[in-house]
Amino acid sequence: MADLTTEEEERRLAAERRRGVALADEDQDELPALLAIAVGIAILAVTLVWPSIAPTNDDTAAAPAVEEVVEQEEPTEAEVVLPDVPAMLAGLGALGFSGIDLSADGNVVTATGEVADDEARQEVLAFLGAQPGVDSVVDNLTLAQAEAPEAAAVNVAAAQASVVLTGTVPDEATEQAIFERAVSVYSEPQVDNQLVVDPNTTPPVQVTISGAMTDDVLFSQVVGAFGDIDGVEVDNQLVLQESGELEASLNSLEPIQFASGSAIIDAASAEVLDEAAGFLTDNPDVAIEIGGHTDSTGSDESNETLSQDRADAVLGALRERGVENEITAVGFGERRLKVDPDDTEEARAQNRRIEFRILN
16 A cells, blocks of 8 residues: 555544544434433343343242232121930940930930939939030939848648758847757757748848648647747748558557667567568558657667667568568657656557658
């Protein structure tokens, strides 16, 4: 490029300075408008872009807040609680109370039924009064009537060869007294004592004597055995029967004689034993009792032993003669005196005897 002269260079520079000043002036006039446009673009960009990139804490943060309007309910009165009758009945059952009926009228419960005593009544009422919804309890409960104590009663079932004592007595003393009176008439093995002591029974003890027999001495003794026991009343239904033909025949024989104070049968009584054996052989199905009796001379123990030995001796003599009947030999000693008191020799002789009694 050709070198410009100094003069030409100076004109060029001057021209450029004038053009720059003009541009500067022009730029100053356009700046406010440009700035306004730039700001508008920036606001628009922020409005469109920012919601998609700005961090949020929940789903509702990006959306404009919407105020939720909740309709407030009007306040109501407290709900009324009513008694639960089935639940209360179940509760009473768990406490051991049965047979109680409940009904509810609003918050008032009515209890109807029977309880054992006043303590049980109070327990039921307290339980019901403490249940939810119960304001008051109407007491229609009744107390159970106490059962009247059972009267003591004894049956004396008397037979020729045995006696059975059954029933209840209020104490052991009465039981023992009745048993001892029976033993005073029968031998102890002949007494079946089934008496029961029940303190809940009340005196007087009603003693009923029942049965039937042919022995008039035994009959009188059984009837009179129990009447003078304290707290005992006797109802005698015992029947005295006439002896049958066989029994009458046996007891109408001559008395069997023994050596004094022994169980040795006198030889003179052999014929009597033969006759007795004949009666029994002709009636093989008949069961009999051979009863040995003494007078009141000597001790009770020795007399009972002697009478038993004599009864056994007669049984042995009958077996020797071929008698196969069912036979029981019993020694009664002086318990069944035919004549009482036996204060004469004649009376004592009548009391020393062997008797035959039919048992079936």
